[in-house]
Amino acid sequence: MKDIKCPLCGGKPEYILEEGDGHCEYAGCPKCGLYATPSWGDWNCNPNEENTWQRWRDLVSKFPPIMRLNQGDNVLVWLSDDIHTVLGTDLALGKIHLQDVYGDADSYYPTGIKKWPWELERKGGVEQ
Known part of the structure; x- marks a missing residue:
């Protein structure tokens, strides 16, 4: 890669x-x-x-994982089976701004991330 x-x-x-x-x-x-x-x-x-x-x-x-995120990356958050898309990161506050598949945006700390983009990647695309 x-x-x-x-x-x-x-x-x-x-x-x-x-x-x-x-x-x-x-x-x-x-x-x-x-x-x-x-x-x-x-x-x-x-x-x-x-x-x-x-x-x-x-x-x-x-x-750190928060520094490896880019706008448009997909992550999986705890307590949700939906993929969230990275809108941006605030390194000073240590927050990740995400949007879910329904269009709702929210901020998460790195501890709220269940799977990072590089953990979701599989041959043939994103894990479903």
């Missing part, structure tokens, strides 16, 4: 391969400058894009 957005600015990450006497490959956000640890190799080494994306996923997974 290469579309994990930047937890700092919501930008789209990109894979970069720099070649010269050797090569350097890294993945990260060009918008704000957050990058995963690069890998360095000599000219005999083949670049490995999948390992580079895995380093990006590992870096992003260290951020």
Whole structure:
């Protein structure tokens, strides 16, 4: 999954391969400058894009879940079987603004989230 957005600015990450006497490959956000640890190799080494994306996923997974949410993501809240859509987050107050399938909006703390977007994702789409 290469579309994990930047937890700092919501930008789209990109894979970069720099070649010269050797090569350097890294993945990260060009918008704000957050990058995963690069890998360095000599000219005999083949670049490995999948390992580079895995380093990006590992870096992003260290951020709190509220920082990994983006507008339009779907979550499941406790005591409800309905999917809620993220309208926005207030990091200062630690609240997530959600809208349910009926159009009602409400704010929740992260402890009120039963399943995050990355827990809902399955092959073939969102868990039903």
